[in-house]
Each structure stands twice: as structure tokens, then as C-alpha cells.
Amino acid sequence: MAIEIAVGIDIGGTNTVLGVVDREGNVIEEGAIRTTDFPVVEDFVKALSGVINDLSGKGDYNLRGIGIGAPNGNFHKGTIELAPNLEWKGIIPLAGMVEKSMGIPVFLTNDANAAALGEMMFGGATGMKDFIVLTLGTGLGSGIVVNGEVIYGHTGFAGEYGHIIMFPGGRDCGCGRQGCLETYVSATGIVRTVQWLLGEMRDESRLREIHTRDLTSRIIADAATNNDPIALEAFDYTAEILAYAIVNAIVVTSPEAIFLFGGLSNAGSLLFDPVRKYVDEFIQPVFKGTTSILPSGIPENNAAVLGSAALAWKEYSK
């Protein structure tokens, strides 16, 4: 009997990754093309369709839908809009183009919303109706699920916790404003924090030996594990700001859990312990103990493809 499959696609600035995913979240086939090889989007759609046909023809598969995670993805319109890291400028109706080429339903959203759907269908949020996924990579992405549905909002661009302003007049943000959460809480945010602390503190630190251009959240985590005082302070500072964002998120949607995913969250207890401590300290009493702060239940290497495939499965099941 044919296996029902969805194809999950993650479009990144450099690479586009594809996976054939069954209803249980097994990635059965995998493929990839270089996004940068196709400066013209029509050529990209042609190449992408070729790989989809190729992958979904490798077994006795019944293709039910295609999900795409993309930067600045608009779920309502199926468009990629003004994505700074892609060569295709303006508003690209990508879902429609792929749907036309493939003849089956195609759904598109941004990477963090896809991650939330992956968490709900195949990860730690199975059975939850209210939760949030925060992806702590170069920036901070978020997917917010309420009543079992991702919040897309009126515009299709909702769920941008990375761009809540934590400190008016604070750090310059890529969005053109200042003080956004992602300038503090992300893999690059903690590097900026270390740069600041190197000036603030007088403690000896192995981080002083590294050119700041070469600093990564991984190096900072390693230093913190070795009790480097500046690295420890950087994690504490990051955790405190994240905790304020989390307690403010809790009073808004009262989620059962908040999942931290990717990049900075790989620091494990270095991040989770102080975040949980500060959340307990800052939380409004009525919400105390009602939200778990958890690591993602999705393996990071497959997360993007699983999330996009989950979007296809969710819409197919409606």
C-alpha cells in the first residue's frame, strides 16, 4: 500500500533543504539545492519541482501536500516578502508558483512558525493547545500556538517576539529600531553582551584572548562551563532578559510550555537553569508554575524539514 507523504522544504539564504516526511514524522527521503544558484525565482521553482518529483518518485508514495518554511513567509498569501537574505526582491508568490508547477496544495510560512508546527505534531508539544517555540539562532524567531492554531494575525506576519522592544533606545537592531529582544537574546546577542562585558568587567577571562569577530555562543558556553566569570555573567544577563520576555509572554497567551530551540539553547542548563530561576522570581503569582520552560523535542538537524512538513500535514487534515 502506498505511504502517504508530505514534502517539507526549508528555504535558507544559501541552501534549500527538502525532505519526504510521513505522518509519523519520519524523514524518509532527503534532498537539497543551492538557493544562491537561482537568482531568478522561476528557475528556482523549476529546479525545486524537479527535486520534489525525484524524491516523491523514489518509493510507493502518495504525495498529499507540500509545506515551505521561508524567511519573511506570509501564510495568508503564500508569499515571501522583502526577505533581506534572499536574492529575489519584492513580493514573491512562491506557494502559488510551486502549487501551479506541482498540481498539489502548497502552504508557506516563516521558519519559526514551521518549527512550532513541527513541535506540535512531532516534538514535545504533542497534545498541547497553547505553547510557544522560541528559536535562538542568529536572531530570535517565535511561533505562538493558541487554541491549537499558529497565530498568523491580520497581516500573516504575527509571532515576532524577537522584535518586542525590551529597552527603548537600546542596541541597534537589523529591523531599523533599537532595543529589540533578539539583539540581547540570540546567538549573536550573547556575543554582543560579551563584547559589552569585556569593557564593563575587570575579571580575567579567556574570552579576552579571542578576537571579538571570532566569538560564538558556543565558545562562550564552553568558557562558562569552565567557570569563566565573563561568560557566566553573559549567560546570567541573557537569561534575565529572556525571563522578562517570557513572563510577559505568559500573561498574554498563558501557554502550557515554552520551548527553546537551536543555537543558544544548546548551552543547556547554562541557559535553562537561570531562565527558570528568573521566571519563577518575576512571574505574576496567578501564573506561577503554570508554564514549563523546555528544550525542543525535535532533533535540530531535521527541524526545518519536519516543521515545513507539519504545516502541510496540518492543512491537509483540515
Added chain:
Amino acid sequence: MAIEIAVGIDIGGTNTVLGVVDREGNVIEEGAIRTTDFPVVEDFVKALSGVINDLSGKGDYNLRGIGIGAPNGNFHKGTIELAPNLEWKGIIPLAGMVEKSMGIPVFLTNDANAAALGEMMFGGATGMKDFIVLTLGTGLGSGIVVNGEVIYGHTGFAGEYGHIIMFPGGRDCGCGRQGCLETYVSATGIVRTVQWLLGEMRDESRLREIHTRDLTSRIIADAATNNDPIALEAFDYTAEILAYAIVNAIVVTSPEAIFLFGGLSNAGSLLFDPVRKYVDEFIQPVFKGTTSILPSGIPENNAAVLGSAALAWKEYSK
């Protein structure tokens, strides 16, 4: 032919107001009892049921449902939980008690969520799927609608924008913490702001002649209308903080509109003009111009009853 009706009930610390409301939002009958006359909740339910029977027997009515708005109301459980302004202590399963007494479905939520439902069914949010209502009274209440549904969250207590922490270590809040939005943006918040500004500024002001105990947001609005420098500064400061809260709310749920209701919002353009100016200035570019800041479309004197009735109609229609 019998008219289909719902009964909307608003439970306040002093009075409980009831209204018979048809599907178009007309308040056909009205009634009230004093909440404080019934320190025992069983007696309250008995008296309340009497008034409901009385009102719904006044015409050829077909009673379809009962909606209750109450402080600390939990939609999921139909309970009032630890409400500081009511004499009934602990967790009161009020919806169940009234349902048992009346024999028809009873739904319960907090006042701000009810206000959002009233706005959606009978007010300015007709046809909107994503919007927020902020009630600016003694505190700041909020009802958040996403995908056409009020956000109740995992606990049933979601939608508390009044308790997002704007300034860690800021003003003491009734919730036991510091720096919550409602300590700045509410009818009492702007009084606190004037008290602070009377110390900060040296300008002459008629507000200096009034005992701070007697200050109200109405008096401050009147002074601002007469170009009182401290009153004007108080509105500007309040609007700036509210604008930061609003732009942060916009990136989260991307609403089509945010409605300001009650108390402080009655100051009209004194509040709306600077709020809109600051929102335009602070907003993330991708969301610019996508959210309208509007006065509520519900008459304030009927708002509580209409909101509670809307809850009953919404659940009945499911």
C-alpha cells in the same frame, strides 16, 4: 413569534448588573442586585436566578444562554478564582451553580474578555478576526482575539496585558510585583504620573491646588484641555508607554485594530493623538500602518452587559 434572547450579567464588587439582549445587541430588559448583599454565594445564586427568571418572563422570550463577566473569571472552568474585590473567597464554581439553578448553559469569563466579545459581536470589531480591546479603568484589562477566538490560554487566565512588566523595579503593582503596564496606563496610573510630575516639574499648574487624593483622570483631562503643562505632560508620558506596549503587542498577534475602552480612553484625542504618533514612530517597519488604534464602538453604559451576552451568543452559536 418568541424573540431569542441571552442574559448578560456583569458581576462587580458592589453591584451585579443584568440585561436581556437579543441577537442584534439590543438591551431589552435590565436589572440589578447588590453583590455586597450576599456574602454567601449560594444566596447570591438564588437571588440572581430570581432576577433572571423575572427579566426573561417579561416578554415572549426564548432564553438561549447566560453569559457572566466577573473579576478573575476562568472561562475553562466557569470559576471565579481568588477575586480580591469579592467577598466570596477561594474558588467559586459560579457558572456551574447558575447553570444548575437555571437549567440552561452558562458561560463565564473576565470582564475584559467579555468586552472583546461585545466589540466583536455588537461594536467596532464586527467582521474582524484579529483585534485587541484594552480597558483603561482602575486597572488595565485586555481581551485578545486571534483567528476569531478569545485567547483564554492553558490556564483560562490569558490576556492580561495590564501585567506585562514595562519597567523592572518600577511602580508597585497590586499584583505584588513592580513596573506593570497598568501602574502607568490606566485611570489610576495617570494620577500616579501626575503625582510624580508635580515633583519633577516646576511649572505652575492648577493640579497643584487639588489634594492628590482627589485627583482623577477626568480632572487631569480637563486640565490638559486647558493647556495645563503638567496634565499635558502626563498624557504624553502615558501615551508613550502605551505606544511601546502596543507596538510590542502588534508584533505578537498582528491585530487589525486595537480598541481603547473606558475611563482614560474617554479623554479622546488627548490620548489617541499622541498614542497614534508614538505607535507610528516605534512600530517595526513591516507592520507600519497595519493596525488601527480606535475608540470602542460599544456604549460604555451597556458595555459590560453586552459583552457578557455576546459570550452567551458566541457559545450558543457553536
